[in-house]
Amino acid sequence: MTKKKVVLAYSGGLDTSVAVQWLTEQGYAVVACCLDVGEGKDLDFIQQKALQVGAIESYVIDAKAEFAKDYALLALQARTLYEEKYPLISALSRPLIAKKLVEVAHKENAVAVAHGCTGKGNDQVRFEVGIKALDPTLEVIAPVREWSWSREEEIAYAKEHNIPVPIVLDSPYSIDQNLWGRSNECGILEDPWAAPPEDAYGLTSSIEEAPDQADIVEITFKQGVPVSLDGKAFELDQLILHLNELAGKHGVGRIDHVENRLVGIKSREVYECPGAMTLIKAHKELEDITLVKETAHFKPIVSQKLSELIYNGLWFSPLRSALEAFIKDTQQVVNGTVRVKLFKGHAIVEGRKSDNSLYDEKLATYTSDDEFDQAAAVGFIKLWGLPTEVHAAVNKQLVSTKA
Amino acid sequence: MTKKKVVLAYSGGLDTSVAVQWLTEQGYAVVACCLDVGEGKDLDFIQQKALQVGAIESYVIDAKAEFAKDYALLALQARTLYEEKYPLISALSRPLIAKKLVEVAHKENAVAVAHGCTGKGNDQVRFEVGIKALDPTLEVIAPVREWSWSREEEIAYAKEHNIPVPIVLDSPYSIDQNLWGRSNECGILEDPWAAPPEDAYGLTSSIEEAPDQADIVEITFKQGVPVSLDGKAFELDQLILHLNELAGKHGVGRIDHVENRLVGIKSREVYECPGAMTLIKAHKELEDITLVKETAHFKPIVSQKLSELIYNGLWFSPLRSALEAFIKDTQQVVNGTVRVKLFKGHAIVEGRKSDNSLYDEKLATYTSDDEFDQAAAVGFIKLWGLPTEVHAAVNKQLVSTKA
Amino acid sequence: MTKKKVVLAYSGGLDTSVAVQWLTEQGYAVVACCLDVGEGKDLDFIQQKALQVGAIESYVIDAKAEFAKDYALLALQARTLYEEKYPLISALSRPLIAKKLVEVAHKENAVAVAHGCTGKGNDQVRFEVGIKALDPTLEVIAPVREWSWSREEEIAYAKEHNIPVPIVLDSPYSIDQNLWGRSNECGILEDPWAAPPEDAYGLTSSIEEAPDQADIVEITFKQGVPVSLDGKAFELDQLILHLNELAGKHGVGRIDHVENRLVGIKSREVYECPGAMTLIKAHKELEDITLVKETAHFKPIVSQKLSELIYNGLWFSPLRSALEAFIKDTQQVVNGTVRVKLFKGHAIVEGRKSDNSLYDEKLATYTSDDEFDQAAAVGFIKLWGLPTEVHAAVNKQLVSTKA
């Protein structure tokens, strides 16, 4: 009789290597599956290592282009910043990884999918809800959450089973990375009064070390998609990677955030998103000249909801699809070029232009070119202020002393 | 028979000096009224000048403390940023000026109030709605909007009436300033592709000129009110002014914004808010550790509405009072200290601490001190993802290929 | 030389008949244009009358199907109720009329478009913003707003120019009607303490007069579109008209509303929407079983914004298009049948069923068929309540005595 198969999200690290063995002991044949979503992994090494630690099959998948086009792009166009700060790095990759795991599970006739998350983070939710949405019949296993070993017990188990234990085991940090950025938690970062030490960062220079010479880059968007840098066309994943390097050199995109996890606790995270934050800033400025006021004022409500939905692991909810339809509809006019100065940790938009620009110098100017009908303002103000005026007249005694 | 009195918001500049004369010609006795809301005016000079150009009475009022306490503080606690960028500098001072004008009008038995706004900005709305809310019986006059002279005609009129015309008349810019910041428009700024030149700024150093040595400041809040810097107590207006200087030196708080005016056009504005932006950043971080998730996620909705309301001249609307009641209620727990590094245009929060902190290292940690019940996550995820799972099971064919 | 042409929105009533003459006197050749959006007009009569009172050309257009499909349907699917009450009757037809007027203007090479609105309602805004959005080069004329005659002066002018004056001129009411309902204002209705008299209603029976026998109707929806009644297929406009009759007989859909007009005043309106309110109720119940919670809870935010946008005359704003994209995306699963009891002014949904139903009796039941995992609730509650619990533990002294 053949063993039941489980597809394991495999990273090459200790936890998931031990999980291969542990799952095998539970009676499963383990199919390892490793995705590259832009963190620059050595995929060949990981593929081999999975087999070496006991997987019967080992997949590696380059998902950078798909991640950029179907996940990061929506985050850019909506400018999703969870709690106004976190650009949803890991929250964006989890649904894609869930999707690929389920695809592999179907191909391999697996009965289960496994991931290496603990029981107190957000990612367990994102994986499990995603997998259940895509195939509710698949069992989901979370070995690390289940075995609940101490670090020492895990290492002992690894040694006993000939699983390589990294020499520098004890990086104090827990890191995740993809095209859209890098997140870091644990260690000294758990003290919110302590400044993050330099070794907590991996994608960006410190402001102190950043060059004294700015770089200027012109980013061109078509329908809300960044398509070229300084006039040179890029595929989206490559464009983001390129900006990660360029803006990272200038220290752009460091974020230090005490955030509210879905599972009810606050945690302190350090993020680096040089490319993402540069694009988000540029995109906002382009929208500022191309969207009408009503759209500009309601879109943040949609974006906040979308941010929470994605953060909370509900990418596959039909609400995501409806919110995305809204966002995509707004992007038709978001065409043009934004000039960004990268300098000392800043991505400063210095100029923006667009054929769809609604900024009309003839209406805005205070020079003699003015075409604005100032007389119209008198009637406008009269009616605009009428409710407040009637309220005040009726409720004289109610107008607070302060007011 | 005595002439009817009008109270004019007097700045000491050309427009309102000409307006004194123009109003006098319309048959009014002009009472000039100048407020200091933190722009560092020479009040004695302005008081004298008003009389010199024809006012029958000249008031000067130091309103800095009132402005800080009743207007800027709400903007800080709500972190009102119109269109996610503009901290409402002028929009905050207009209702206070309106209030003072009406008070003087009552004291002087004036029948009218006048302001120096043109017909295409937001300030005319803020003044007029404010005045009408406080006393609907007062007539409101907008001389500049009414006379619709060209610059040359205005100067000719001034010379004819012995009104001093500044030698350097043609600053290309139109500037307004108070405790909460400085706004600048017109001139080269009307081209949104052009970077603002250095002479557009008055409160901040450029990043290039900013010191190579950071300043670190600890800001302590009590119930959402910043009360001390590095342990030294300050009145709020003085605290803001102090931070304007300190953070301004480091180039903090430059904002370049193409915004949607209430009157239907887009305009490009350059703002400097070193103190305001430093406080806003610090306040956010303190709330991040002291507010529960639900409050943290709904407060931005309230703040956005408040930002629009104030921007749109509806400070005296009863909705402002209700939104303020919400904001104030949230501030009870916003106590603690935030450590901010001012450096190269950044106000970086490096640490935050509070007796009301909800960040619980014992719940958040990944060390052996962990007190979080990881087993609870299993049940949580099951119910959290249930709607998405049932939806997917029922509507299999509907799950998009992308998803 | 040929005269400039103006296209006039012509209703056949006194105001627009006089307007034909008045516009002619202003030097225009008047092209009359009358739309049927479901109010059951005698189009032939109106077409002739326009020519008789001086129009050089007279268009009549049956726009019922287009109105139903492109305007009323969105109102149904979003369930747009302005201020939770008004189903946007006239607000929906105005953009369609504007569109048709512009089409005729282009066909006739007209330079202007005219409408019969006064200066204090919402419709003037809806017409003018619509026309300007579709062709900013067209002049818009509002004769009634311009001439500002008293009723007597208008009648004198009509008689002088041989324009037929209705014998029963003085209906106290001002009425507008289309497929989606009938609105009525003025006369005794201007007293908000007075109950609307029976003669204010035209589409519905009073509850007192409604039959003692209920009608039951099953309404079937496909992707949010009502397609059949009791299994019989209908085109949408015909389905609505049919329901207007059936539900109107039972007194369904009377609405008495003191509303906030865009132009700053409150007005009291009486609406009748038997078909619309029956469909809106049925549609809600079908969504209740087919939408996931997240969608169900966010859609009202989108609908409220859409209601205000349409009410405020901004149908042609790009925000409408984006909101519509959201709404349409949610409707894919809104398939099924709703059984409605029409009785004594009520449209009571008694039953709903759908192949896309997410209501799962096996999860919901308290019988032994229960498949819900009750043990999962323990973990769920623990994490769900954690922020509140931590807040309370930290801020013991802050929990109000009431709480």
Place this chain on the structure above:
Amino acid sequence: MTKKKVVLAYSGGLDTSVAVQWLTEQGYAVVACCLDVGEGKDLDFIQQKALQVGAIESYVIDAKAEFAKDYALLALQARTLYEEKYPLISALSRPLIAKKLVEVAHKENAVAVAHGCTGKGNDQVRFEVGIKALDPTLEVIAPVREWSWSREEEIAYAKEHNIPVPIVLDSPYSIDQNLWGRSNECGILEDPWAAPPEDAYGLTSSIEEAPDQADIVEITFKQGVPVSLDGKAFELDQLILHLNELAGKHGVGRIDHVENRLVGIKSREVYECPGAMTLIKAHKELEDITLVKETAHFKPIVSQKLSELIYNGLWFSPLRSALEAFIKDTQQVVNGTVRVKLFKGHAIVEGRKSDNSLYDEKLATYTSDDEFDQAAAVGFIKLWGLPTEVHAAVNKQLVSTKA
């Protein structure tokens, strides 16, 4: 050694009577605690029965006035309707019961609190989060969720321990009731296609049985609090009870709702809220004439959030307090009288009047009394439509064919 005490929320029914015995077997001394929140319980009987089935102490508390004043009133003023339908009946009483249980626990030095909820409803969440918020040190026990017996096993246990088993045990329904209404689920109601049978209702007449003669009642509010009926003053709890009877007689307030529970499933509930729905309708109409537009348009956003918060068991979240501060602030002007016609299932507002009314007949009228400045509309429309017009002019090709 004395036994540990547990305070049990005791209803007098089978589940909680069995729980007394079951908890005793677990080693607890059981203190029974029964609250009257308006369901008309026989408190003496319940108090005795608790002792008879084994409680060592039995509290009965009349909490009607407190429930009305501190819980139902907020629901009225915010008009909280979960998913636009459910007036939060049980969701409102749970936090009060939790509070009283904790008070008794403190008085009795109990170590635990117990409730009779199952594991699939909302009430378990409301109780447990409430108790944990008020005293995180108290253990919470849910006997029914823990023992997971079938109905037959429970009855067998009851008989074995001499616990009285009701003769008509098998009411198919599960009912909860208080001042604010009555909720009913289970049995035939679990089929959402089936109409609720008459025996599912207990507070209201059917429309068929309702009187042919309407009752008219005038409800007077002071600062949003209903204080008198037809001029006769009532305490709030008595006023609601009185209206329950009067409006219930006319069949007002039946609600049939398939709702989204917090725990991830949909359930079908039947509610009756004659008093609540009558007050909610009246309160809306009074606000329609007393609130300014901005407040009227934002308050529903606040109310929706409050509805979800209370429904989801987070009454003791600090967000409730902030939302309540908003609501209370808006109620200052909600003074006046509303005339309601109760007839055939309807509570129809026929008239409303208020000294704070912002409805101004002189501004609204179309008679010669008109004081509205119609000329102001021209300028208003020009600026109001400007963004849409500029957008259309710039993006001609983008205006959809439909638009």
